[in-house]
Amino acid sequence: MNRNGKKIVIIGGGIAGLSAAVYALKCGYEVEVLEMHDMAGGLAMSWRRGPYTFETCLHWLIGSKPGGEFNRIWKELVDLDKLTFVNPHEFVRIETEDGDSLRMYTNADMLEAELMRRAPDDIAAIQDFIHAIRALGKFRLLDPSGGLADNWLNLLRDIPVLPLLNKLGKMSGAEYGARFADPLLRGFFSTGDMGKLTAIAMVLSLAWMNEQDAGYCIGGSQALIRLFGEKIAELGGTVRFNARVERIVVEQDRAIGVELHGGAAIPADWVISAADGHATIYEMLGGRYVDDTVRKIYAGSETFASYLQVSLGIAEDLCGEPAMLTRILGSPILVDPGTELKSVGFRFFHFDPTLAPRGKTAVTSILPTRNFEYWDRLRREAPLHYRAEKSRVADAVIDVLERRLPGVREAIEVTDVSTPATVIRYTGNWKGSQEGWLMPPGAGMKPFPNTLPKLDRFYLIGQWIMPGGGLPSGPMTARPAIKAICKRDHVPFEIRQEVQLLASSR
Ligand SMILES: Cc1cc2nc3c(=O)[nH]c(=O)nc-3n(C[C@H](O)[C@H](O)[C@H](O)COP(=O)(O)OP(=O)(O)OC[C@H]3O[C@@H](n4cnc5c(N)ncnc54)[C@H](O)[C@@H]3O)c2cc1C
Numbered sequence: 001m002n003r004n005g006k007k008i009v010i011i012g013g014g015i016a017g018l019s020a021a022v023y024a025l026k027c028g029y030e031v032e033v034l035e036m037h038d039m040a041g042g043l044a045m046s047w048r049r050g051p052y053t054f055e056t057c058l059h060w061l062i063g064s065k066p067g068g069e070f071n072r073i074w075k076e077l078v079d080l081d082k083l084t085f086v087n088p089h090e091f092v093r094i095e096t097e098d099g100d101s102l103r104m105y106t107n108a109d110m111l112e113a114e115l116m117r118r119a120p121d122d123i124a125a126i127q128d129f130i131h132a133i134r135a136l137g138k139f140r141l142l143d144p145s146g147g148l149a150d151n152w153l154n155l156l157r158d159i160p161v162l163p164l165l166n167k168l169g170k171m172s173g174a175e176y177g178a179r180f181a182d183p184l185l186r187g188f189f190s191t192g193d194m195g196k197l198t199a200i201a202m203v204l205s206l207a208w209m210n211e212q213d214a215g216y217c218i219g220g221s222q223a224l225i226r227l228f229g230e231k232i233a234e235l236g237g238t239v240r241f242n243a244r245v246e247r248i249v250v251e252q253d254r255a256i257g258v259e260l261h262g263g264a265a266i267p268a269d270w271v272i273s274a275a276d277g278h279a280t281i282y283e284m285l286g287g288r289y290v291d292d293t294v295r296k297i298y299a300g301s302e303t304f305a306s307y308l309q310v311s312l313g314i315a316e317d318l319c320g321e322p323a324m325l326t327r328i329l330g331s332p333i334l335v336d337p338g339t340e341l342k343s344v345g346f347r348f349f350h351f352d353p354t355l356a357p358r359g360k361t362a363v364t365s366i367l368p369t370r371n372f373e374y375w376d377r378l379r380r381e382a383p384l385h386y387r388a389e390k391s392r393v394a395d396a397v398i399d400v401l402e403r404r405l406p407g408v409r410e411a412i413e414v415t416d417v418s419t420p421a422t423v424i425r426y427t428g429n430w431k432g433s434q435e436g437w438l439m440p441p442g443a444g445m446k447p448f449p450n451t452l453p454k455l456d457r458f459y460l461i462g463q464w465i466m467p468g469g470g471l472p473s474g475p476m477t478a479r480p481a482i483k484a485i486c487k488r489d490h491v492p493f494e495i496r497q498e499v500q501l502l503a504s505s506r
Pocket residue numbers: 011012013014015016017034035036037040041042043044056057058059060061062243244245246274275276279307366426427428429433434435436461462463464469470471472473474
């Protein structure tokens with residue numbers, strides 16, 4: 001690889017930092033990624049307990065379909081064809097504890113038939129919904145690093161769906177759900193953060209699932225992260241673990257490197273932060289580079305909730321269960337002071353044989369909470385109480401599962417509970433947020449600024465500048481940052497796809 005003599009330091013080895021590393025290496029930069037944890041991935045994480053692996057992040061990966069628009073972007077970075085994707089035909093099953101149930105299929109024809117069977121009174125709203133799923137399957141994401149010249153073809157293709165996008169973009173999930181009289185269907189759109197997000201988020205996700213372009217990769221999010229690690233090593237980059245950045249070193253309003261916990265200084269020509277935006281701006285940079293736009297974002301925008309994850313290793317083959325199950329509870333469970341949940345979701349990972357031995361199943365339950373302070377304080381100040389609280393919540397979740405699958409309690413051989421304190425400790429994400437900023441109705445799909453006022457040679461990337469977050473926010477924010485750096489350095493930004501590189505080297 002030709003080196004261009006310049007070095008980029010990247011703070012954070014999540015999907016955004018790793019994406020930036022690959023783009024920068026391909027453009028000839030020397031790259032060092034500094035990651036405070038002892039492994040890469042950030043929120044794209046799983047962990048092993050006994051014979052089970054518990055996945056936290058991956059439900060669906062946009063761009064899983066070969067030939068699709070976002071697939072092309074992933075293939076600029078890694079050889080995505082090395083992954084095996086599965087597309088469960090049922091996205092989620094929603095059940096009440098008294099036996100009512102709704103199946104949300106990923107296939108639009110099956111979904112339409114199911115909804116018409118269940119809720120014939122909602123015929124007009126159902127037809128509208130299914131039409132939106134089919135129509136938005138054609139929607140092409142625009143390249144945020146490109147101008148009109150790079151995007152004109154996609155813009156042209158998107159023209160027919162723009163009025164629909166515009167309409168959905170102004171509505172929250174809860175407002176969209178209110179069109180349905182059926183309580184389970186209404187609840188699907190309006191529960192938790194989904195109800196606050198623009199309706200585009202869920203309809204577009206279902207549209208991509210219908211196109212089989214939002215699959216789950218075997219091995220979970222770490223299978224994708226591993227491809228990035230291999231690619232960075234192959235291109236000669238470095239990912240340094242247990243390297244927590246304390247300070248971004250600035251000289252005359254120009255980022256010139258970073259200082260690690262322990263005092264080591266690492267000089268660089270450019271600094272990119274792919275870490276939590278709040279910590280970057282207000283701690284690593286001491287709050288010196290903020291203006292009204294930055295202040296408004298951090299004081300006025302709402303983050304996704306944090307979460308507890310109850311993970312269960314169950315010595316039973318649960319392949320008869322749906323991949324995802326939401327149980328609407330007869331009486332709510334108390335997660336922490338201020339957080340009562342009226343429903344609990346389960347993921348049965350029977351479709352991924354790498355996560356549990358044959359005949360056994362890894363099961364997880366994500367419990368959203370905004371009371372991150374409670375868990376953070378408890379962990380630091382009252383570790384025994386913290387442990388007791390984790391057990392109490394795990395028991396409550398197991399009770400819900402036991403009512404669904406009588407006898408399952410006896411088959412549970414591993415129980416693991418992570419909390420918002422875990423998310424903060426391992427990823428540094430502000431308020432333990434699971435995905436950065438919510439994308440509220442009316443906000444559009446535009447990212448936040450990726451530079452800070454008056455600070456030169458510095459970029460922000462990742463979920464904290466792309467409301468809605470998700471793994472695609474990694475490449476989508478890394479690409480424009482590296483492209484801009486290349487432009488400043490008069491370095492060509494020419495990125496070929498991995499598959500093409502492999503094909504031509506054979
Ligand atoms: C429960 C859950 C389910 C999800 N489901 C999906 C899904 O199905 N599909 C999807 O696309 N997305 C999903 N997401 C969202 C997705 O995981 C995130 O949006 C994405 O991984 C964020 O990537 P990032 O690189 O921007 O940030 P992060 O993953 O947070 O990475 C930031 C990195 O910076 C490091 N860091 C922080 N501070 C420092 C410092 N001072 N020094 C050095 N390193 C530092 C952290 O350790 C971390 O590794 C889910 C997330 C969660 C939690």
